[in-house]
Amino acid sequence: MAEILIPGTPAPEFTLHVTPDQSLSLSELRGKPVILAFYPADWSPVCGDQMALYNEILPEFQKYGAELLGISVDGVWCHEAFAKDRHLHFPLLADFEPKGAVAQRYGVYRKSDGVCERALLVIDKNGTIRWSYVSPIAVNPGADGILQALDDLPK
Amino acid sequence: MSTLKVAIYPADHTQGDEHAGCTLVEYGDYECPHCGHAYSIVKLIQKHFGKRLRFVFRNFPLNESHPHAESAAESAEFAGAHGKFWEMHDLLFENQDRLSGDLYLELAQELQLAPADLQRALEQRKYRSRVRADFTGGVRSGVNGTPTFFINGQRHDGPFEYEDLEGAIEEALA
Numbered sequence: 001m002a003e004i005l006i007p008g009t010p011a012p013e014f015t016l017h018v019t020p021d022q023s024l025s026l027s028e029l030r031g032k033p034v035i036l037a038f039y040p041a042d043w044s045p046v047c048g049d050q051m052a053l054y055n056e057i058l059p060e061f062q063k064y065g066a067e068l069l070g071i072s073v074d075g076v077w078c079h080e081a082f083a084k085d086r087h088l089h090f091p092l093l094a095d096f097e098p099k100g101a102v103a104q105r106y107g108v109y110r111k112s113d114g115v116c117e118r119a120l121l122v123i124d125k126n127g128t129i130r131w132s133y134v135s136p137i138a139v140n141p142g143a144d145g146i147l148q149a150l151d152d153l154p155k
Numbered sequence: 156m157s158t159l160k161v162a163i164y165p166a167d168h169t170q171g172d173e174h175a176g177c178t179l180v181e182y183g184d185y186e187c188p189h190c191g192h193a194y195s196i197v198k199l200i201q202k203h204f205g206k207r208l209r210f211v212f213r214n215f216p217l218n219e220s221h222p223h224a225e226s227a228a229e230s231a232e233f234a235g236a237h238g239k240f241w242e243m244h245d246l247l248f249e250n251q252d253r254l255s256g257d258l259y260l261e262l263a264q265e266l267q268l269a270p271a272d273l274q275r276a277l278e279q280r281k282y283r284s285r286v287r288a289d290f291t292g293g294v295r296s297g298v299n300g301t302p303t304f305f306i307n308g309q310r311h312d313g314p315f316e317y318e319d320l321e322g323a324i325e326e327a328l329a
Contacts, residue, residue, distance in 0.1 A: 049300065055219050057294050087219045139312050142299035144157050 002107040004119055004132045011036075011123045014102045016093040020076045024069070024091060027127070033066040033153055034123040035146055038108045038116035040137060042074045042082035042092075050118065050140045055088045057143050064150040069093055072116050073100050108134060122149040157297025157310040163211055166285075168240045170201065171209035177327045179320070180211040180305040182293040185228060185247045186221035186254055187301040194248040196317050203321065207328060212244060214289040215301050223254035225286065230259040232282035233273050239266050 005011075011034075015025040026034065039050055051070050054061075061068050070092040074082070079092040095102045100116065103109035108119035120141060122131040131149030135141035159180060163169065181197065183190040201210055214232075216224030227247050234243030246262045247254070259277070260270040276282060293303070297310050304311040304320065307327045313319065 052217065052220055053298075053300055056217055056290075060291065060294055140299035142157055142297035142303075142310075143294050144160070144297035147295060 002104065002109065004107045004117075004134050005121070005129055006132060007130050009129045011121070011127050011129050012102075012105045014105070016071070016095060016102060017076045018091045018093055019080065024093060026123075029067050030127055031125050033064055033125055033150060035061060035066055035068045035150075036071060036106070036119075036121040036123065037068065038071045038103055038106070038119040038121075040110075040113070040115040040118060041072055042078050051082075051088060051092070052086050053140065054143060055086065055090065058089055060143070060147060061150070064153075066122075066150055071095050071102065073103070073114065110137070120146055122146060122153070124153055157299075159305045159308040159310075160296045161292035163209075167211050167213070168235060168244070169209055169211045170241060172206050173209060175204075175209040176207050177204070177307055177324050178209045178211060179324065180213060182213050182215035182289070182296075182298045182301065182303045182305075184214075184216050184221055184224045184301040185231070185251065186224040187217065188251070189300075190302045191248055191251045193302045193315055194245075196315065196320060199317055200320050200324065204324060204328075208324065213293060214286045215293045215298055215303070216286065216290065217301060225283075226256065226259065226277055227254050228286045228289075229277055229280070229282040230262070230273060232285050233276045234263070234266060234268060236282075237268050239268060242266050 011026060013026050015023050018024045037054060054068060068090045073095050075096045076094045079094055083092055100109040103116040108117040110117055118135040118137050120133045121129055124130045130153060133145050163178060201208060214228040216228045218225050231240060231243045231247060234240055243262060243266060250258055259273060263270045263273045304315060306323050311323055
C-alpha cells in the first residue's frame with residue numbers, strides 16, 4: 001500500500017474543481033499554511049462528522065491564517081449539496097476525474113474501496129509538507145494534531 | 156492517541172468522588188441526538204460504578220448543525236452559576252426534542268431560578284465565553300464529534316453503548 005507523503009516533502013501541485021465552474025490550485029494559496037483533509041465520502045451519517053467538526057473549528061484555524069481544503073472523490077454537485085446541507089464555510093475539492101488522482105499522489109488513496117483515506121496534511125506557506133497523518137478510516141481524527149502542527153510551524 | 160489537554164479544574168461540572176479511580180469526561184451538545192442517547196447510558200454507568208467513578212460534563216455545541224445547542228449550553232451554565240447545573244443539564248437532555256427560549260425559561264422556573272435573570276444572561280451572552288472555553292479545550296484535546304468521551308484522560312474511540320463504556324472503564328480501573 002502507498003504511504004502518505006512525509007514532512008519535508010514538497011506538496012505536489014494540483015488543480016481541482018471546487019464548484020461546477022471554478023477550480024482551485026494549491027499554488028494559489030502559497031504564502032499561507034494549508035490544511036488538506038482527505039476524507040472518504042460526503043454524507044457521513046453521524047452528527048459532528050469530520051467536515052462538520054472542522055467547520056465549527058474554522059475560527060481556530062483562521063487564527064493561524066491557515067486555509068482548510070476538504071478533498072474526496074465525490075463530484076462537484078455532490079459536494080455542493082453536502083456543503084449546503086451542513087453549512088460548510090470552506091471549500092470541498094472534487095478528486096473526481098481521473099478518480100483519486102490527487103489522493104494517489106499524496107499516497108492516501110484506498111484502491112480497494114475507491115475512496116480517499118481519512119488523512120490530514122499541514123503544508124507551510126512555502127508549499128512544503130510539515131505534518132501528515134492517516135487516521136483509521138472509521139475514526140474521525142479530530143483537530144488536535146492539526147492545531148499542534150500549526151503551532152509547530154516556523155513563525 | 157488523543158488525550159485530554161485541559162485537566163479537571165474547580166470550575167468544571169463534576170459528579171462523584173474526586174478521588175475516584177476513574178474519571179469519565181464527556182464533551183457534549185444538548186441538541187445532538189447521540190448525546191441524548193448517551194445521557195441515559197451515562198446515568199446507568201454512574202449507578203453501576205458508584206464511588207469508583209467521577210463524571211465531568213463539558214460543552215461542545217456544534218452550532219452550525221444545531222441552532223439551539225449554544226443557548227442550551229449557556230442556560231445550563233446559568234443554572235450552574237446558581238448551583239443547579241446538573242438539574243438543568245438533566246432537564247435539557249430530557250426535553251431535547253423541544254429546546255427553545257421558552258423551554259429554558261420554563262425549566263428555570265421549575266428549578267426555582269429567576270426566568271428573567273436567565274433571559275438577560277442569554278441576551279447578554281453572559282456565559283458564552285465559558286462555553287467557548289470548554290469548546291476550544293475540547294478541540295485541543297481531539298474531540299471529534301459529539302459526544303466524545305475521555306476515560307482517565309484518554310479519548311474513547313468507537314461505540315459508546317453501555318457495554319462499551321462499562322468495559323473501557325473497568326479496564327481503566329484495573
